Amino acid sequence: MLDLALPTTLGATAVVYRLTCPLARDDALGARLVSSAVLCAAGTGLVLHVRRGLLRELRRARRVAEAAQSVLLRPLPPRVDGLAVAAVQLSADQGARIGGDLYEVVATEHGVRAVIGDVRGHGLGAAGTVAAVLGSFREAVHDEAELAGVLRRLERAVARHLRERAGAEDAPAGAADGPAAEEFVTVLVLEILPDGEVRALNCGHPWAYLLSGARAEPLVRADPLPPLGPFPLPSELPVVPCGRLLPGDTLVLHTDGAEEARDADGRFFPLRDVLTDAARAHPPTPRAVLRTVLEALVHHTAGPPKDDVALLVLVNERQSRRTPSGTRESARPATADLRPTDRLRFPA
Template structure:
């Protein structure tokens, strides 16, 4: 009723002016100018009212969209089981906060488990697949004792989602229809960090993370990845790749291929490893500082928003150093025990 009150009032005013005001029926030039000014003022008020209503509705829609997007690709907590965590995501679609990239970090009884992935395509059309992968990971990370079991669950979730997509019969012009189901795939990296810092991973066509340690940035592993999820089934055996240890003070940076493949005006790729090496020189390399360094360098390199979605996830080991095993301390303690107690004390003269 309130939204209709102002347009009704302006319309009634225009009609009343036209029917009752003598100036509206006067053919003199001055009277016509006054009538035109009055009608223009009334029309301007009506246009401003409509514009204000559309902007208010747009603001409400954006708030709802941001709430939905934040619930789907929620920001990770700053600390997860002694690990400092930071993440950043850049969508290729202007105005969208999420697209075809995904990540999640959860603490489980099996260790800290992490996933990062990249759906074919970008923007809103890939959100459905992102939701299927993230929803499956958040359940499987707690339920599955082995990392291979987590990946199997992700494979089944993607296959189920693609079957449902194939049966939907997308209408022409649908954003999701631009990416045929038969050609869809998801690159995924799942890894777990055990309490002693040991890192194990399974990689399905995704770029390997970089380990920042001792002013160096090196790939976490160099093993050949498994095929992406979607077009082909995974092999019967899924051997987990041992990736060493994430020691206290070290950082691990996971990323999607949008970071490595970002180009400048001359077509040169973004030197991600060089930027990470520069960031690793600050010891310890905190996740937030590392991502700020990479993000600033990336935006400077591309001179604007990237053409593909970019996701960056950094984890830093802030756990206290674990005490040495008892057997490692045994000889030292036995040698000390051979000394007389007074040999450890000095008495005043």
Template sequence: MIRFKPGASRWVPPRFLSRAFTLSVPVAWGATAVAYRMTCPLARDDALGARLVSSAVLCTVVTGLVMHVRGGLLREVRRARAVAEAAQDALLRPPPPRVDGLAVAAVHLPADREARIGGDLYEVIATEHGVRALIGDVRGHGAGALRTVAAVLGSFREAAHDEAELAGVLRRLERAMARHLRERVAAESDPAVAEEFVTVLLLEILPDGEVRALNCGHPWPYRLTGARAEPLARADPLPPLGPFPLPAELPALPCGRLLPGDALVLHTDGAEEARDREGRFFPLQDVLTEVARTRRPTPPGAVLRSVLTALLRHSVDPPKDDVALLVLSDERTIRRPAPDHHERARLRAR
């Protein structure tokens, strides 16, 4: 039966015809070799010239078979890569350009240039509790890291709306990560999987610009304010999510206010660990300071372009580790006061 793709006029052959087309080339080459051997007089001639002709014919047949197999393998690799990229794009979807008064831009450079699958993750969500942002870094690359990214992002996208406090969001991420590792250990029968971990940074930006953070082993972001770039905080982070239990109390760290025109640059450690020929690390803070000095306000897209240009110029080769950058710039000019305890309770009761 002839089948057509929905909404398209191009004919799609049935599966058995596709397999027949795939086998037709090697069968044809084999039939050519057999026919030459059985019917051509040169194939039975012991003269040197006849042997050279026979060798050339056999080499041509073998080359054709090898090229056909190679072409099939390359097509399979391209299809697998396309599926992996589609899965990556579905998980690490681009953030919207604006989220509740904040301009947003993000970029992800995976270290695995062939598979294009990385272990970095980020997300920005507007909730009734404020704008909540996540950035993280899974240890490792490949399909295993992608599954961990899916578990963490899926949990965050639900918990960011459900949990009134930032600590509740982090607890949900911790439980999701523990459940994910248990399932992987059971499925892969590899005890080493239980040692996998992910660093995460959670930010909460309230309507009045107040910033709160919970950091589990991740680099602190930079705040671009005035003409300088400075770390958002210098407190010791909590342990990464995975085999390390979090403490019983998880108070969110106050990090001041994000003023109109200021920007926050969240990044993974691959951005600061890129090296040049002399082994020097990429000076991310210096680059951001130059951006803050020359631009006011600081559009997220311009920040990303400046950092990526400097990073690629600094690195002789592509970065050895995944690089993710997430920039949040405050474009609000009129502040409304942050809801007090009673107002937040009333909003949650809606």
């Protein structure tokens, strides 16, 4: 009733003026100017009323989107079991606050487990798949003692979601026709044990970067498994050992939207070089790393990214372990002469 009161009053005023006021029927110039002013005022009032209503709806929609994002891609705590944490997600769809990228970090009895992923597509259309992956991950990390079990749970969750989208609940995974059959999700799942040992399983996702000293290098260079969705995972899921995350070391997990961002000349964003610059800060805090990367990314693309971008930064703030002699324990094995078949590729 209150929403209708103002436009009804303005409309009634214009009609009454037109029907009863002598000036409305006077052809003199002054009378016409007065009539025009009255009608213009009534029309302006209606436009402003509609505008205020639209702004209220927009603010309400934004509040709903923020609430949905806080549940789906909830804010991470600043510290998780001795690891400093920071993350950011940028949606390429300006009309959506939830994109197709996902991340999560959870402290469990099996160690700190983290995931970062990228759903094919971006914006609101990918939100359902993001919800399926994150919901499964948040349960599986506590239930599954092995990292391979966590990845199996994610695979089943994605398969169920795609079957539901395809409208074929009893169809085998990946067999449904239509757009849902072409969907896939890349994920990188990490496990960081109390002694800093890092293990990973990668399904078609870019490997994380390790910032140690003043260098930024890929964590490992092993070939990833296929993405979740199109094909079933192999029967054996060997976990990739990634050495140890020493106190002060930083892991930067990212989606391909960061590395594949282009400038006006078509050049890719030099993520590794930017991370090397960030590694020179002592000590590199998670927020400082994010700020350095985001500023460089926006400068490189001269505007918002064309694809969803997610960054997850983990800094080991645990106390260093000491050997009986009092020296710091070497937590990362030397790997200078690794063969192509070896999993650890990062040099000491």
